[in-house]
Amino acid sequence: EVQLVESGGGLVQPGGSLRLSCEASGFSFSGDEMNWVRQAPGKGLEWVSYISARGDTIYYADSVRGRFTISRDNAKNSLYLQMNILRAEDTAVYYCARSSGYLVNWGQGTLVTVSS
Amino acid sequence: EIVLTQSPATLSLSPGQRATLSCRASQSVFSYLAWYQQKPGQAPRLLIYDAVNRATGIPARFSGSGSGTDFTLTISGLQPEDFATYYCLQDYSYPWTFGQGTKVEV
Numbered sequence: 001e002v003q004l005v006e007s008g009g010g011l012v013q014p015g016g017s018l019r020l021s022c023e024a025s026g027f028s029f030s031g032d033e034m035n036w037v038r039q040a041p042g043k044g045l046e047w048v049s050y051i052s053a054r055g056d057t058i059y060y061a062d063s064v065r066g067r068f069t070i071s072r073d074n075a076k077n078s079l080y081l082q083m084n085i086l087r088a089e090d091t092a093v094y095y096c097a098r099s100s101g102y103l104v105n106w107g108q109g110t111l112v113t114v115s116s
Numbered sequence: 117e118i119v120l121t122q123s124p125a126t127l128s129l130s131p132g133q134r135a136t137l138s139c140r141a142s143q144s145v146f147s148y149l150a151w152y153q154q155k156p157g158q159a160p161r162l163l164i165y166d167a168v169n170r171a172t173g174i175p176a177r178f179s180g181s182g183s184g185t186d187f188t189l190t191i192s193g194l195q196p197e198d199f200a201t202y203y204c205l206q207d208y209s210y211p212w213t214f215g216q217g218t219k220v221e222v
Binding site for chain 1: 117148159162165171205207212214217
């Protein structure tokens, strides 16, 4: 069974940093593409970032480019999202998601709150 | 960026009725369109991929159609567990984009 477990969310002040992690199991993590998707409270879904299986191709949404960095450690079956210069509008539940073209499996999410 | 517009925003129906949800793209995404179901407090669940293919374990009452710019998700015979919010996603080009969602309510 595919499992994706996010961690690292919490309360951070505007301008601060946070690193999210996603631990994967139940599939060949090193062979699959991964993504981060977020959802602001009461709002819709927003795709944030993509990383290829080997980590050599990366894409970002315009809203986070230059502030967020996606990475992975295939030896640890883990995906990361380093978030810097956080803004109030980054407040959201952050999901990691495995993709095969489309988003196939999702974690349960971790809440990031940016507030003073 | 490809914009996806879903309609209607809210669909008020009763169990047993047929639900028809629309997703329109600002430019062709060919068949690179997926549908997701989300219930409050839960992660989204994949229903349909490549516009017409049901994901593993998805009941046959869910069906997808369309290509290019116009897509439809049909739920034939709503069950109580189908009342939720539905999103479309285009995975044709980055940045991937979602529609704003359609809430199916009683």
